[in-house]
Amino acid sequence: MLANEPLLAKDEYDREFEKALDMIYSIGLKLYRGNEDDASDFAQSVYVFALKQLGKFAGRSAFSTWLYRLAWNFGLEDLRRKKRFVTETIENFDIAAHEPETSFDEDEITELRQHIATLPDNYRIPLILLFFENMPYSEISEITGMKEGTLKANVHRAKHILRQKMEK
Incomplete structure (x- = not known):
């Protein structure tokens, strides 16, 4: 196989991208504060960008993992380029459903979402x-490029920060 020759043909790429489209759109919603138009534009931009980068897919991971990391990095770079700051990234998540032992009332869920949105990217994204x-x-390490030990430390710090903010 020649250097930069894609492992996937264009029709295979289209099928794989279609399978991952909901995931990519979801990333767009998180990065662009729930704005559906921005998330849709993001998914279209990722399609074009990933197609151009296809020759860099080496097959060392699942295509969906490679695409997921590429989409996150593309989106974060886009936000940096536009100097936009993400203030609410998980508005559509049902936090209580992910914490079955803990019951939150609506005010606490709203407060937690607001606090998570204020975390720096290196804490918020791994969380x-x-x-x-x-x-x-x-x-997560593969997607973010952070070492696992760093990720664990950042998640621990993020949880500590959130506990402190929720106690106030």
Whole structure:
């Protein structure tokens, strides 16, 4: 196989991208504060960008994992480029459903969402991927490019910060 020759043909890429479209749209919603138009534009942009990057897919991971990481990085870079700040990233998540032993009232859920949205990216993103996307640290590491130990420390710090903010 020649260098930069894609492992997937265009029709295979289209099928795989179609399977991952909901996931990519969901990333767009998180990054663009629930704005459906921005999330839709994001998914279209990721399609074009990923197609151009297809020659870099080496097959060392699942295509969906590669695409997920590419989409997150593309979105974060887009936000940086536009100097936009994400203030509410998980508005559509049902936090109580992910914490069955803990019961939250609506005010607490709203407050927790607001606090999560204020966390720096290096705390917020691993927290979202771990608890709301149910990803293992190894996959989060691959997506974010952070070492697993750093991820665990960042999640621990994020939880500590959230506890402190919720106690106030």
